[in-house]
Amino acid sequence: MNTTESFAELPVTPKPPLRRFHQARWDEPIIFELSAPGRRGIAVPEPGAPRVELPDSVSRAQPPKLPEMSQLHVLRHYLRLSQENLGADLNIDVGQGTCTMKYSPKVNDRFAAAIAELHPLQHEDTVQGVLEIYWRLERMLGEISGMARVSLQPGSGSAAIYANIAMIRAYHAARGEARRDQVITTMFSHPSNAACAKTAGYEVITLMPDADGLPDIEALRAAVGPRTAALMITNPEDTGIFNPRIREFVDLVHEAGGLACYDQANANGILGITRARDAGFDLCHFNLHKTFSTPHACGGPAAGACGVSEDLAPFLPGPVVAFDGESYHLETPPASIGKVRPFLGVTPNIVRAYAWIMALGAEGLRQVAETAVLNNNYLMHKILQIPGASAPWDRRRVEQVRYSWQELSEQTGVHSEEIGVRAADFGVHYWTSHHPYVVPEPFTLEPTESYSKEDLDEYALILAHVAEEARRDPEFVKGAPYNQTVHKIDMTPLDDPKEWAPTWRAYVRKHLS
Amino acid sequence: MTHPYIPNAEPGVRAQMLAAIGASSVEDFYADIPAELRLARPLDLPAPLTAEHDLVRHMKGLLDRVTDTEQALSFLGHGCYPHHVPAVCDEVNARSEFLTAYAGEPYEDHGRFQALFEYVSMMGELLEMDVVNVPTYDGFQSAGTALRMACRYTERSKILLSAAVSSDKMSKLRDFLAPDIEIVLAPVGEGGEITVEAFDASYAAIYLETPNVYGVVETRGRELADLAHTHGALLVVGADPISLGVLAPPASYGADIACGDIQSLGMHQSYGGGHAGYIATQDHEPLVAEFPSRLFGIAPTKVPGEYGFGDVYYDRTSFAHREEGKEWVGTAAALWGITAGVYLALMGPQGMRDLGETILARTRYAMDALAASVTVLHRDAIHFREFAIEVPSSAALLDGLREHGIYGGVALDDRTVLVCVTERHSIADIDLLAAAVQETL
Numbered sequence: 001m002n003t004t005e006s007f008a009e010l011p012v013t014p015k016p017p018l019r020r021f022h023q024a025r026w027d028e029p030i031i032f033e034l035s036a037p038g039r040r041g042i043a044v045p046e047p048g049a050p051r052v053e054l055p056d057s058v059s060r061a062q063p064p065k066l067p068e069m070s071q072l073h074v075l076r077h078y079l080r081l082s083q084e085n086l087g088a089d090l091n092i093d094v095g096q097g098t099c100t101m102k103y104s105p106k107v108n109d110r111f112a113a114a115i116a117e118l119h120p121l122q123h124e125d126t127v128q129g130v131l132e133i134y135w136r137l138e139r140m141l142g143e144i145s146g147m148a149r150v151s152l153q154p155g156s157g158s159a160a161i162y163a164n165i166a167m168i169r170a171y172h173a174a175r176g177e178a179r180r181d182q183v184i185t186t187m188f189s190h191p192s193n194a195a196c197a198k199t200a201g202y203e204v205i206t207l208m209p210d211a212d213g214l215p216d217i218e219a220l221r222a223a224v225g226p227r228t229a230a231l232m233i234t235n236p237e238d239t240g241i242f243n244p245r246i247r248e249f250v251d252l253v254h255e256a257g258g259l260a261c262y263d264q265a266n267a268n269g270i271l272g273i274t275r276a277r278d279a280g281f282d283l284c285h286f287n288l289h290k291t292f293s294t295p296h297a298c299g300g301p302a303a304g305a306c307g308v309s310e311d312l313a314p315f316l317p318g319p320v321v322a323f324d325g326e327s328y329h330l331e332t333p334p335a336s337i338g339k340v341r342p343f344l345g346v347t348p349n350i351v352r353a354y355a356w357i358m359a360l361g362a363e364g365l366r367q368v369a370e371t372a373v374l375n376n377n378y379l380m381h382k383i384l385q386i387p388g389a390s391a392p393w394d395r396r397r398v399e400q401v402r403y404s405w406q407e408l409s410e411q412t413g414v415h416s417e418e419i420g421v422r423a424a425d426f427g428v429h430y431w432t433s434h435h436p437y438v439v440p441e442p443f444t445l446e447p448t449e450s451y452s453k454e455d456l457d458e459y460a461l462i463l464a465h466v467a468e469e470a471r472r473d474p475e476f477v478k479g480a481p482y483n484q485t486v487h488k489i490d491m492t493p494l495d496d497p498k499e500w501a502p503t504w505r506a507y508v509r510k511h512l513s
Numbered sequence: 514m515t516h517p518y519i520p521n522a523e524p525g526v527r528a529q530m531l532a533a534i535g536a537s538s539v540e541d542f543y544a545d546i547p548a549e550l551r552l553a554r555p556l557d558l559p560a561p562l563t564a565e566h567d568l569v570r571h572m573k574g575l576l577d578r579v580t581d582t583e584q585a586l587s588f589l590g591h592g593c594y595p596h597h598v599p600a601v602c603d604e605v606n607a608r609s610e611f612l613t614a615y616a617g618e619p620y621e622d623h624g625r626f627q628a629l630f631e632y633v634s635m636m637g638e639l640l641e642m643d644v645v646n647v648p649t650y651d652g653f654q655s656a657g658t659a660l661r662m663a664c665r666y667t668e669r670s671k672i673l674l675s676a677a678v679s680s681d682k683m684s685k686l687r688d689f690l691a692p693d694i695e696i697v698l699a700p701v702g703e704g705g706e707i708t709v710e711a712f713d714a715s716y717a718a719i720y721l722e723t724p725n726v727y728g729v730v731e732t733r734g735r736e737l738a739d740l741a742h743t744h745g746a747l748l749v750v751g752a753d754p755i756s757l758g759v760l761a762p763p764a765s766y767g768a769d770i771a772c773g774d775i776q777s778l779g780m781h782q783s784y785g786g787g788h789a790g791y792i793a794t795q796d797h798e799p800l801v802a803e804f805p806s807r808l809f810g811i812a813p814t815k816v817p818g819e820y821g822f823g824d825v826y827y828d829r830t831s832f833a834h835r836e837e838g839k840e841w842v843g844t845a846a847a848l849w850g851i852t853a854g855v856y857l858a859l860m861g862p863q864g865m866r867d868l869g870e871t872i873l874a875r876t877r878y879a880m881d882a883l884a885a886s887v888t889v890l891h892r893d894a895i896h897f898r899e900f901a902i903e904v905p906s907s908a909a910l911l912d913g914l915r916e917h918g919i920y921g922g923v924a925l926d927d928r929t930v931l932v933c934v935t936e937r938h939s940i941a942d943i944d945l946l947a948a949a950v951q952e953t954l
Contacts, residue, residue, distance in 0.1 A: 023620075023621065023623070027819075028627070030627070030630075030631065030634075030811075030820065031631045031634075031635070031854075031858055032631075032634070035861075039861070040859075040860075040861050040863055040864055041599075041601070041858060041859030041860065041861065041864070042599045042601075042859045042860060042864060043864070043867075044597070044860075044864060044867045044868045044871055044936050045871055045936050045939070046871065047870060047871045047873075047874035047875060048874075048875070048878075048939065048940045049874040049875055049877065049878035049940060050874060050877070050878075051870060051873075051874055052870075052873040052874055052876075052877050052895070054759065054760075054873075054895065055732065055895075057732050057733075057734070057735065057761070057766075058723075058730050058731075058732050058734075058760055058761055058895060059759070059760070059761060060757065060758065060759055060760055060761050060762065060765075060866075061761065061765065063758075063862035063863070063865075063866060064638045064639045064641075064757065064758070064762075064862050064865060065638045065862070066635055066638055066639065066857055066858070066860065066861050066862050066865065067635070067858050067861060068861040068862065068863070069858055069859075069861065071601060071859065074601060074855065074858045074859050075601050075604065075605070077858070078601075078605045078628065078851075078855055079605070079608070080624075081623075081624035081625075081627055081628045082605065082608040082610040082611050082624055083610065083624065084623045084624035084627070085610040085611060085614050085617070085621075085622050085623065085624035085625050086610070086614065086617050086621040086622060087609050087610040087611065087612065087613035087614040088613040088614065088615065089609040089610075089612075089613045090609065090610065090613075093613075093615070096615055096616050099615065099616065099844075101613075101615055102518075103518055104612075104613060105518060107565055107568065107569065109607070109612070110569075111572045111576065112783075114572075114576045115576065115579070115581070115783055115784050115786075116581075116598075116781035116782070116783055117581040117582045117583045117595075117781065117782060118579060118581045118582065118782060118783065118784040119581075119582050119587055119589040119593060119595070119782045119784070119785075119920065120593050120782070120784050120785030121589050121591060121593070121923050122580075122581075122582070122587075122589065122920060123911070123915060123920075126579060126580040126585070126915075126920075127579050127784070128578045128579070129574075129575040129576050129577065129578030129579045130575075130576075130579055130784055132575055132578070133575055136559075140558055143556055143557050143558060144556060144558075155650035155651060155654070155788075155845065155846070156650060156843055156844045156845055157843060157844065158841055158842075158843030158844070158845075159650055159654075159843075161841075162841070166688055169691075169692070190843075191831045191832055191835045191836075191838070191841070192831060192841045192842075192843050194831070194835040194836035195831035195835060195836050195838055195840060195841035195842075196841050197836065198836035199661075199840045199841060200692055201691075201692025201693055204835075204836040206835070241545070242543075242545040242546055243545075244545045244546065244547055246550070247547070247549070247550065270546070271556075272552060272555065272556045273543060273546065273551065273552060274546050274550045274551055274552060275552055278550055278552065279550050287844075289844060293518075295612045295613045296613060296614065296615040296616075296844065297606075297611070297612055297613075297614075297847065297848035298611055298614045298615070298622075298625045298628075298629070298847040298848050298851060299615065299616070299647070299807075299844050299845060299846075299847035299848075300648070300650075300789075300844045300845040300846040300847050300848065300849075301786065301787075301788075301789070301845075301846045301848060301849060302843075302844040302845065302846075337688050338684030338685065338687065338688050339653065339681045339682075339684040339685045339688075340653075340685060340688070341650060341651055341653060341654075341685070341788075342592055342593070342651050342652070342653055342681060342682075342774075342785055342788050343592075343593065343681075343784070343785025343786075344784065344785055345785070345786070346786045347783055347784035347785060347786035348783050348786045348787075349786065350786075351572075351576075355568060355572055357558065358559060358561070358562050358568060358571060358572075359516075359518070359561060359562055359563060359565075359568050360516065360518070360561050360563075361558050361559065361560055361561025361562075361563075362555040362556040362557070362558045362561075363555065363561065364516050364519075364561050364563070365556060365558070366555070366556075367516055367519050367522045368518075368519060370522075370539045371519050371521050371522050371527075373539060373542045373543070374521060374527060374530055374531070374539050374542070375521055375530075376542075377534055377536065377542050378530045378533060378534055381533060381534045395545070396541075396542055396544060396545050397542070398542065398543075398545075420618065421618060421620060424617075424618060424620050424621040429615075429616070429617050429618075429621055431616060434832055435832065435833050435834070449518070449519045449521070449522070450518065450519070450520075451520070451521075452520040452521060452526075453520075453521055453526050453529070453530060481620045481621075484620040484621060484623065485620070485623035485624070486619075486620060486623055486814050486816075486819050486820070486821050487814045487815050487816045487819060487821075488814060488815045489619055489620075489812050489813070489814050489821030489822070489823055490812055490813050490814065490815070490821070491812060491823050493810075493812050493813070494810050494812055494823045494824060494825050494826070494827075495825075495826060495827075495828070497796075497798040497801070500810050500825045500826065501810050501811045501812075501825075502633065502643065502644045502645070502796070502801075502808045502809065502810045502825045503630075503633050503634040503636075503637035503642075503643055503644065503645060504630075504631070504634035504637070504638075504811070505634065505637050505638060505643055506637070506643040506644070506796050507811050509643070
C-alpha cells in the first residue's frame with residue numbers, strides 16, 4: 001500500500017458553478033436551558049463597607065431567574081450564535097437596498113475603542129481631541145451637503161429625520177405659522193419620513209409615482225398650500241431613480257411657504273456630484289452607518305447627522321462644537337429644539353465616520369460615488385438578463401434598483417420573499433422592500449462601492465440559479481431554506497396574542513406549562 | 514490609484530464593466546442630474562490619508578488629546594455610568610458576525626434573532642414582565658415612547674411627570690411630547706422623592722424614575738400605582754436595570770410600563786455613545802399593540818423541537834404601515850441589547866445581587882465620608898449609585914478637584930454637585946475623594 005500518496009493526485013470534485021455553503025448549525029439551546037444552580041460567569045468586588053438594609057417596599061423579594069453559567073459557557077454560547085449569523089464582513093452584502101451596507105474598515109473600530117473610557121460630562125479641557133473630531137466632521141458634512149451647520153447628535157437616520165421635523169415645527173412656530181400642519185412626502189421615501197412627521201403631530205400627504213416612476217409633480221402642485229409645513233423627500237428615491245425636477249419640487253414648496261427637507265440616506269451615489277443645499281433644500285440628514293461606513297451592528301448603534309441652512313441653524317439640537325481659534329467648546333444654538341439624545345450622540349460612530357472620510361478625501365468620495373453607481377448599473381445589467389426579472393420604468397438608476405419578480409411569480413407561483421430565503425441557502429442576503437409593495441414582487445439591491453466585479457457576478461449567478469429552480473421546481477424553492485441553521489419557520493403564532501411569545505417566560509407560560 | 518476600500522475603482526475592471534453594460538462612461542448614469550445641480554469643483558476636504566499607517570498616526574494625534582476616566586479618578590455619572598465591562602462583553606460585540614450584520618432574515622441571521630430574543634427574555638426576568646422590545650435608541654427615547662404608549666392606550670393626553678428627572682431628558686420629553694401631550698410636573702419633596710399633590714382621571718400616567726436624578730430610590734411606588742389605577746391611568750417607571758438585583762422590579766409594585774437605559778449593563782461610557790433604551794410591559798394585547806419597536810418572538814419550525822424566531826405583531830410598525838404604524842422604527846441600538854444579554858448571563862442572579870449590595874454600601878460610605886465637609890442632600894433617603902451634595906460653588910469645587918486629578922462629579926446647578934459611586938470605586942478611591950474635597954473647600 002502506498003502511504004506517500006501525494007495530495008495533488010487525490011481525486012477532487014470539480015468546482016461547482018455555485019459556492020457550496022452551509023450556515024453553522026449548533027442546535028444551540030435557549031440560554032436558560034444551559035443554566036445550572038450555583039454557577040457564575042463573573043465575580044464583583046466585595047463592598048468593603050457596611051451593608052445597607054432595604055425596607056420591604058423597595059427590596060427585591062425573589063432573585064431574578066437569570067441563567068447561572070460559568071464564563072466559558074457564556075462565551076461559547078454567544079460565539080456559536082455569532083456563527084449562526086451572516087454579517088456584511090462574510091457575505092456579498094448587496095441585498096439590503098435602501099440601506100447601503102459597505103465595508104467598515106477594521107482600523108476604525110480601534111479608534112472607536114480608544115474613547116471607551118471617556119465620560120460625556122468631562123470638562124472640555126480634557127476632551128479637546130474628541131471635540132476637534134466633532135468640529136471637523138460637522139464641517140466636512142457641511143461641505144458634502146452644502147449646508148451651513150450640522151448636528152451630530154441624533155442616534156440614527158430615523159432619529160435625524162425626527163430631529164429635522166422637530167426643527168421644522170420649531171421654525172414655523174417661531175414665525176407664528178403653527179397653522180402649517182401638513183407634511184408632504186413620497187411613497188418611495190423611507191417610511192420614517194411619513195412616520196416621524198405623524199409622530200410630530202403632522203398630517204401626512206403621500207405623493208405616488210407618475211408613469212415615469214417620478215413623484216407626481218401635479219400631485220405636489222395640488223397638495224402644497226398655506227397648510228404645508230414641509231416636503232420630506234429622498235432623492236434618488238428607493239427605486240434608485242434621481243428626480244431631475246427636484247429643484248422644481250423645492251421651489252413649489254418654498255413658494256407656498258414650506259420648508260424642503262432632504263433624506264440623504266441614499267447619498268452614496270452622489271457624494272461630490274450634487275448637494276442638497278445646491279438644490280435649494282433647507283434641511284437634510286445622513287446616516288453615518290450607511291454612507292459613511294460605520295458598522296450596522298445588527299440594527300445599531302447607528303448615528304445620524306442633520307444639516308441645515310443658516311435660517312434653521314438656531315434650531316439645531318444642542319450642543320454643537322465651536323472653535324475660537326485655540327480650543328473647542330460646546331455651545332447650544334439660541335433657539336435649539338433641545339436634546340434629541342443623551343449627550344453628544346453616538347461618539348464611537350462619529351469617530352469612525354470621521355476616520356473614513358479622512359482615509360478617502362474628496363477624490364476618494366467621488367470614487368465611492370462613481371463606483372457605487374457603476375456597480376449598480378453593472379448588477380442591473382446582469383439581473384435584467386434573468387428571465388422573469390424586471391425593473392419598472394425604463395430610466396437610469398443611481399446607486400440602487402427596486403426590481404420586480406412579477407413575471408416569474410405569475411409563471412411559477414413563487415414569491416419574491418421565497419426567492420430571498422432560497423438565495424440565503426447560497427450564503428447571501430436579499431431583501432424585498434418596505435411595505436406596501438407598490439412594485440409587485442419587489443426586491444431591492446444596492447451594491448455600494450465595496451464589492452468586486454466577481455462578487456457582483458456571483459450574486460447575479462445565485463439569483464439566476466434560484467429563478468431557474470423556481471421554474472423547474474417551485475415547491476422546492478417554497479420549501480427553503482435547506483442550508484440554514486433552522487428550517488422553515490411557522491410564523492403564524494407571532495401574530496396571535498394567545499400564542500405569541502416575545503420572551504422565554506411568555507413561552508414557558510403559554511407553551512411549556 | 515485604486516483605494517483599498519474600493520476594488521472596482523481599478524481602471525481595467527471599470528472599463529470591462531462599462532463595456533459589458535454598453536456605456537461609454539459613468540457620466541452616462543448621471544445624465545438625470547441637471548447641469549445646474551452638478552458640483553463643478555472637487556469637494557473642499559482635507560487631503561486623504563490613504564495609507565492606514567498615516568491614518569493611525571493622524572487619529573492617534575487627536576485621540577491622545579484627551580484624559581479619560583482611567584487616567585483620572587472619576588465620579589461622573591448623571592446618565593452615563595462607569596460600571597465594569599466584563600471582557601466577554603467586548604469579545605462578543607466585536608465579533609464581525611454581530612458587528613457587521615444588519616437585516617438578515619430569521620434564517621440567515623438566526624444567531625442575531627436568538628441573541629436578541631435571549632436579551633429581551635433576560636430583561637423580562639429582571640423586570641418580571643413578559644414583553645420587552647428590541648432596544649430603542651436610548652433611555653430618553655424609551656421614556657418618551659413609553660409615555661406616548663400610555664397616552665394612546667388610555668386615550669388621554671396629560672402626564673404627571675416626576676421633576677426628579679435630568680434636565681437633558683426633560684428637554685427631550687418636552688420636545689417629543691409637545692404636539693399633543695401636556696406635561697405636569699410632580700415636585701421633589703424634601704426627602705428627595707416625588708410628591709403628588711393632585712391627580713385625577715384626566716391623566717394618562719404618572720412617570721417616576723428610581724433611582725431618580727438625585728440617586729434617590731423612590732419608596733412609594735405601590736401607593737402611586739394604586740393612585741394611577743384608581744383613576745384609570747398607568748404607572749410608568751424608569752428604572753436602571755443594574756439596580757434590579759437588589760431593588761424591587763417596577764412590576765412588583767404595580768407599574769404598567771417599565772423603561773430606561775441599558776448602558777449600565779456592559780456598555781462602556783464611550784463619551785455617551787453606549788446608550789440603548791428598553792421598554793417593557795405585561796403580555797396584554799392592547800398595550801403590546803402600542804409598541805413602535807420590533808418585538809422578537811420564538812416560533813416553531815417544520816422540524817419538531819427546533820426553535821425559530823421572527824417579528825411579533827409586525828403590523829404595529831411603520832415598516833408595515835408608514836404613518837399609520839406606531840411612531841416609527843428604524844436602526845437603533847440592537848448590538849447593545851446583545852451585549853446586555855451577555856452581561857446578564859455572566860452576572861446571573863447572584864452577581865446582580867452582589868453588585869447591587871456593593872453599590873448600595875459604597876454609595877452610603879461615600880455619603881458618610883463627604884458629610885464631614887459638605888452638606889449631603891436627602892441623607893435619610895435610600896441612595897443607589899448617586900447622591901447630591903451642596904457646596905459654596907460647584908465650579909470651584911470641580912476645578913479644584915481636577916487639579917488633584919479627580920473628576921469629582923456633575924454640577925446640577927451653581928451649588929449642587931452629583932457624585933457617582935459604582936463597584937469600580939474602591940473604598941480607598943472614596944477616601945481620596947473625601948480628602949480632596951476637604952482640601953479644596
